[in-house]
Amino acid sequence: MIKQKIYTFSIILWLPIFIFSQAKVKDSLFQAEIEKKVSKFKTQTNFKKAHLFLLEKNWDSTLVYTMKQLSVSNNKELTNYCHLFRGHSFREKKLLEKAKKEFKLISSEFKFYYKVNINLGEILLEQNEIEKAIDYFKEVEKLINSNQFVYKKSSVLSNLGLAYAELEQHNKAEKYLLECKKLEEINKDTIALIGTNNNIAILHYSKDNKKQAFEFFKKSYKLAQATNDFDLKTTTALNMSIFEELKKNIPSALSYRKEYEKWKDSLNDQNKVWEVAELEKEFAVKQKQKEVYVLETENKLKAAEINKLLYSAIGLLVLLASGGYFYREKIKSNKIIVAQKATLDELNSTKDKLFSIVSHDLRSSVNALKTSNSKLQESLETKNFTELDTLLNNNSAITNGAYNLLDNLLNWALLQTEQGYFEITSMRLFIIVEHVAYNYKPLLLDKNISFENTVTKKDLIDADQESLKIILRNLLDNAIKFSNENGSIKVYSRNTNGTFCELVIEDTGLGITENTRLELLKDTALLSKKENEDIIGTGLGMQLVKQMIQKNKGKFNIESELGKGTKMIVSLPKTAS
Amino acid sequence: MDNINVLIIEDTKAQSDALAKVLNSNNYNIVGIATSYKDALDLFYNNKVDIVVIDIFLNGNPDGITFAETINVVPDASRPFVFLTSSTDRKIFERAKLTQPFSFLMKPFNELEILYAIEMAVEKFYAQNDVFLSDEEDTVISKEYLFIKKGKSLKKVLLNEIIYIEVEEKYCNIITEKEKFVILISLTKILDLLDNTMFCRTHRNFIVNSEKIVEIVPADNLILLSGGHKATLSDTYKTIIKKIRTLR
Numbered sequence: 001m002i003k004q005k006i007y008t009f010s011i012i013l014w015l016p017i018f019i020f021s022q023a024k025v026k027d028s029l030f031q032a033e034i035e036k037k038v039s040k041f042k043t044q045t046n047f048k049k050a051h052l053f054l055l056e057k058n059w060d061s062t063l064v065y066t067m068k069q070l071s072v073s074n075n076k077e078l079t080n081y082c083h084l085f086r087g088h089s090f091r092e093k094k095l096l097e098k099a100k101k102e103f104k105l106i107s108s109e110f111k112f113y114y115k116v117n118i119n120l121g122e123i124l125l126e127q128n129e130i131e132k133a134i135d136y137f138k139e140v141e142k143l144i145n146s147n148q149f150v151y152k153k154s155s156v157l158s159n160l161g162l163a164y165a166e167l168e169q170h171n172k173a174e175k176y177l178l179e180c181k182k183l184e185e186i187n188k189d190t191i192a193l194i195g196t197n198n199n200i201a202i203l204h205y206s207k208d209n210k211k212q213a214f215e216f217f218k219k220s221y222k223l224a225q226a227t228n229d230f231d232l233k234t235t236t237a238l239n240m241s242i243f244e245e246l247k248k249n250i251p252s253a254l255s256y257r258k259e260y261e262k263w264k265d266s267l268n269d270q271n272k273v274w275e276v277a278e279l280e281k282e283f284a285v286k287q288k289q290k291e292v293y294v295l296e297t298e299n300k301l302k303a304a305e306i307n308k309l310l311y312s313a314i315g316l317l318v319l320l321a322s323g324g325y326f327y328r329e330k331i332k333s334n335k336i337i338v339a340q341k342a343t344l345d346e347l348n349s350t351k352d353k354l355f356s357i358v359s360h361d362l363r364s365s366v367n368a369l370k371t372s373n374s375k376l377q378e379s380l381e382t383k384n385f386t387e388l389d390t391l392l393n394n395n396s397a398i399t400n401g402a403y404n405l406l407d408n409l410l411n412w413a414l415l416q417t418e419q420g421y422f423e424i425t426s427m428r429l430f431i432i433v434e435h436v437a438y439n440y441k442p443l444l445l446d447k448n449i450s451f452e453n454t455v456t457k458k459d460l461i462d463a464d465q466e467s468l469k470i471i472l473r474n475l476l477d478n479a480i481k482f483s484n485e486n487g488s489i490k491v492y493s494r495n496t497n498g499t500f501c502e503l504v505i506e507d508t509g510l511g512i513t514e515n516t517r518l519e520l521l522k523d524t525a526l527l528s529k530k531e532n533e534d535i536i537g538t539g540l541g542m543q544l545v546k547q548m549i550q551k552n553k554g555k556f557n558i559e560s561e562l563g564k565g566t567k568m569i570v571s572l573p574k575t576a577s
Numbered sequence: 578m579d580n581i582n583v584l585i586i587e588d589t590k591a592q593s594d595a596l597a598k599v600l601n602s603n604n605y606n607i608v609g610i611a612t613s614y615k616d617a618l619d620l621f622y623n624n625k626v627d628i629v630v631i632d633i634f635l636n637g638n639p640d641g642i643t644f645a646e647t648i649n650v651v652p653d654a655s656r657p658f659v660f661l662t663s664s665t666d667r668k669i670f671e672r673a674k675l676t677q678p679f680s681f682l683m684k685p686f687n688e689l690e691i692l693y694a695i696e697m698a699v700e701k702f703y704a705q706n707d708v709f710l711s712d713e714e715d716t717v718i719s720k721e722y723l724f725i726k727k728g729k730s731l732k733k734v735l736l737n738e739i740i741y742i743e744v745e746e747k748y749c750n751i752i753t754e755k756e757k758f759v760i761l762i763s764l765t766k767i768l769d770l771l772d773n774t775m776f777c778r779t780h781r782n783f784i785v786n787s788e789k790i791v792e793i794v795p796a797d798n799l800i801l802l803s804g805g806h807k808a809t810l811s812d813t814y815k816t817i818i819k820k821i822r823t824l825r
Contacts, residue, residue, distance in 0.1 A: 419667055420665040420666075420667060421666070421667050421670035428710050431693060431710060434689060435687065435689045435693065438687045438690075457711075457712065466683055469683075
């Protein structure tokens with residue numbers, strides 16, 4: 001029971017030593033050698049990677065890349081390294097049989113073949129095949145003094161000693177362990193020394209050499225006290241307590257036991273503290289992580305909010321801008337509407353005025369006819385034929401005037417509604433003037449006005465026939481109206497070289513003032529100022545003339561001298577030949 | 578020279594009377610006054626009509642346009658026509674305008690205007706524009722007649738009755754069996770418009786109605802025509818001898 005305990009202990013003690021020494025080897029010559037190989041076989045990326053993973057203690061990846069390397073290259077040296085890596089990796093992964101196989105694949109010419117032996121020995125030792133292990137260690141021992149040997153000699157010796165102890169060859173074991181102890185003392189390897197002392201103590205104990213055993217246990221214990229290694233402290237204390245107990249030295253055993261408990265507790269505590277710390281750390285990390293998540297989500301939310309705000313701001317801005325734009329447009333259109341309304345109002349009022357004047361004129365005309373008719377009846381009864389003739393002439397003059405007014409009214413209405421037929425054709429100006437003047441022959445004769453149409457027969461103009469007739473009718477009507485008796489009216493064309501033919505209707509009548517002239521030439525508004533109560537009409541005729549000329553793409557002008565006469569000038573486009 | 582036959586289509590008696598009076602006084606012959614579409618067709622197809630004066634509205638319907646459309650269906654039977662209207666309603670005008678050639682006269686009109694409108698209708702119908710108003714010409718030639726402006730009105734001469742035409746610079750002396758008169762027309766135009774199977778040029782200045790040739794005397798460069806008329810035959814145009822079947 002006790003024995004077993006001690007053995008367990010010794011093995012526990014031995015393992016850390018082993019690992020420690022191996023790690024040290026990696027840093028030294030062996031490491032340098034591998035680095036050299038790596039740089040030598042630069043192109044072998046798999047090998048390089050395997051090496052890197054080995055250093056990182058990533059055993060699985062090391063296995064994968066060494067396998068790749070083995071399948072790719074046949075280089076003996078690299079193959080050996082690879083097998084070494086693989087063996088080591090398998091060993092770390094506790095696949096001992098596989099590890100053994102890998103180690104055995106390494107050829108004996110390999111520079112670090114002793115390492116293979118050490119590894120194999122150690123594996124066998126672990127597997128309790130002690131004799132075979134001893135063989136391997138012996139092989140190593142042979143090389144122990146060569147300068148290629150970079151391994152910790154003491155550990156080999158220690159292993160050999162342990163192996164012999166296992167085989168109960170106590171003398172051999174003692175020899176190796178003492179040698180090992182000597183080496184360790186030289187190297188001042190305290191921790192290893194504790195183990196070795198302990199091991200020697202166990203050896204002595206098993207030889208029943210209790211006094212020496214106690215000495216070594218004590219040494220080991222004291223050395224352990226000086227270190228910070230709780231494990232060692234615990235085990236050595238435990239060993240001391242067991243040993244004292246066996247010596248029946250109960251109080252001492254108890255104090256060791258207590259010390260053991262203490263160390264164990266502190267170890268546990270430490271472990272627990274460490275665990276707690278670990279947990280706390282984990283927790284803290286988790287907490288932090290959570291916080292980070294929360295912050296992240298918060299940030300996301302904030303970003304979303306910011307975006308939202310930005311978009312809504314942009315939206316508002318656009319809304320505002322368009323609102324402003326539409327507002328301005330509205331103001332603009334309002335202005336236009338107001339202006340239009342003003343002109344419409346004006347037009348409407350002139351229209352109203354026009355209607356009142358027209359109806360007034362018509363009313364007086366019809367009234368004149370009425371009175372004239374009763375006079376006619378009277379004359380007919382009294383058979384006063386001369387009176388009858390003048391009355392009839394008078395009536396026909398009245399009806400002519402009224403008819404012209406109504407005709408203008410109709411044409412004006414048609415012009416406003418654009419319902420009339422309008423077609424511009426080529427025609428001879430002379431003929432049209434003749435046609436229109438024909439209707440005024442009686443009137444001219446009545447007022448004894450001489451009339452002359454001297455328009456050149458060749459003058460061809462482009463116009464709508466009916467509207468041209470309306471223009472001429474009105475102008476002639478005006479000319480006759482404003483002419484004194486025995487006056488003269490001349491119609492002629494002034495053929496300028498341009499694309500227009502100027503038709504002049506010239507009378508020797510009253511003439512007009514400059515103001516009236518300008519008023520007449522104005523584009524809008526009907527002239528309804530009655531300058532000359534008796535003769536000036538509604539102005540509808542002149543309005544019609546201007547609009548008709550415009551529609552015929554012509555121009556209108558007036559030349560006048562008060563008291564001498566007026567020239568009404570209509571320019572119409574010549575027919576392009 | 579004969580008067581021109583006019584058919585008046587007008588439903589208002591006062592207006593048709595006035596129109597007839599004006600036309601009569603200008604030596605137009607009124608062949609009839611129709612007051613409806615049916616009457617108008619009867620009168621048109623049963624009389625020799627040269628020109629039709631059509632009131633667009635007959636009893637409130639634009640039957641005048643329908644009449645024009647009807648007679649236009651047979652181009653050879655159609656005649657020049659003038660629309661009379663008192664309204665310038667655009668829709669009616671658009672329809673009336675489709676009856677090409679289109680000439681119209683607004684009511685009320687005076688003598689000059691109706692005469693002018695008739696002349697225009699003839700010019701347009703026979704596609705010889707700007708004849709009667711120009712100083713250079715006064716004759717429009719149709720397949721059957723010469724329409725000649727005499728004073729204010731038009732006269733017609735049956736082409737069959739012409740014996741020969743003697744060209745004198747811008748003028749043409751027209752010699753018929755009954756009379757002799759001068760028209761204003763260019764030689765190229767008259768040659769172009771006359772039916773060249775009937776009228777042949779025999780000399781620089783002579784166009785002869787081949788149906789009126791009595792005898793050709795090549796030796797004397799002379800063509801004897803009916804009614805004792807004579808025309809000169811120049812060497813350039815002697816080829817007509819082969820073409821023409823003389824009376825003998």
